[in-house]
Amino acid sequence: MKFNYKRLFFNNPVRSIVQVFFAVSFIVLVLSIWGFAGTHNLCPWAVIEVPILMLRHGSGLFFVWGILIGLLGIISTFIYPRIFCGWICPLGTLFDFLGNIGQKLHISSKRIPHWLNEKMRIFSYGVLLLIVLATIVKGSLVCQIACPAFWICAVWKIYIPIATAIILLLWLALSLRVKRGFCRYICPYGALLGTFAPISHYAVVRNLEVCNNCNLCNLSCPMGIDITQELVVKSAHCIGCGDCIKSCQRNGLEWASRKSAKNLELSN
Ligand code: SF4
Ligand code: SF4
Ligand code: SF4
Incomplete structure (x- = not known):
């Protein structure tokens, strides 16, 4: 049976509407209320790093919204698998969009063998481990070095170090080539949610x-x-x-x- 790309693009209009709603809300909140550094306020990765920083520095709770969103993402995964990734995360929406563009431009890769696709998830656990260790050692928000959300919001305001720019282009290229490539193999929060998705x-x-x-x-x-x-x-x-x-x-x-x-x- 011939694959209908048009059908794929408009396959799930309800999901697209929900995704656009959250993406627009994110942009409005970050850019109009908090400024570019405000991405941290809404980033669920806070649930990984902030508790470590609090223990290390003995400081009080900060980036509370990020922690709450991170916890809600985990709780919702106990009901539907990684529903935060599929319906809410603005980065996921961006990567869906890039994946569709890659498909339209015929630059997306042929399907990766399923066994390899599943195995390569191990990279995201490597990133998760690396971020935990680096946060303990450095005592700062290390994930921001290569966080696509932070730099996409910050690109208009501050200078992006060359190494960071290269990493970001890599994430974007990966997601053009492999649908949700970043979500599949890189994102540490996606790795965390993936731990609970099968249950x-x-x-x-x-x-x-x-x-x-x-x-x-x-x-x-x-x-x-x-x-x-x-x-x-x-x-x-x-x-x-x-x-x-x-x-x-x-x-x-x-x-x-x-x-x-x-x-x-x-x-x-
Ligand atoms: S479940 Fe999948 S493979 Fe089976 S009929 Fe539906 S689309 Fe086709
Ligand atoms: S895997 Fe990460 S970037 Fe992708 S949708 Fe989930 S939280 Fe967002
Ligand atoms: S990610 Fe899950 S719900 Fe979405 S298409 Fe694949 S199997 Fe279906």
Whole structure:
């Protein structure tokens, strides 16, 4: 069956509207209220770094909104896998957009083998570990050195060091070439959420009775998950976007509780 790119672009209009709403709110809050450094106020990475800095310096709580958003992202993952990444994070929205452009310009890579796609997630855990260690050693917000959100907001105001500019271009190029490449293999907060995603209450479940293995769901998945190999999507990459469900023309996919899906798995 021929893949319909137009359908993919407008595949999930509700998600697009929600994403644009949060992206615009983020830009307005950061640029009009806090200034470029305000990205820290809304960044969920705070949940990784701030507690370390508080312990190290004995200082009080700061970047409270960032910590709250970080915690909410974790809590929501216990209900739907990484729903923060799929619906709210403005960077995720930017990377969805870049991924679509890459596809339109025919510069996106051929699909990465699923086993490799899953294995390469280990890089994001490496970044997470590196950030934790560097924060302990340096005692400052080290993640800002290579944080796309911070520098995209700051680029109009301050000089970007060459090394940082190169890293940022690398992140953007990666996301043009591989849909959500940054989210899949680099983002430390995505790595943290991915730890809980496989145990979220709801998961995408495939109905084997109607599925004809047409592969449309796999082609629509921004995280490159092999949905057709499973009855229940267990991948830590799943960002709860629901694009696969929308793309299936046979209503072969739905959100269901993992518990009921497990019973289904056992009975198959
Ligand atoms: S993986 Fe990171 S950058 Fe991507 S959507 Fe999630 S929090 Fe945002
Ligand atoms: S779940 Fe739907 S989209 Fe996916 S392979 Fe089966 S029929 Fe095709
Ligand atoms: S499996 Fe479905 S819900 Fe999960 S990331 Fe892929 S398209 Fe989105």
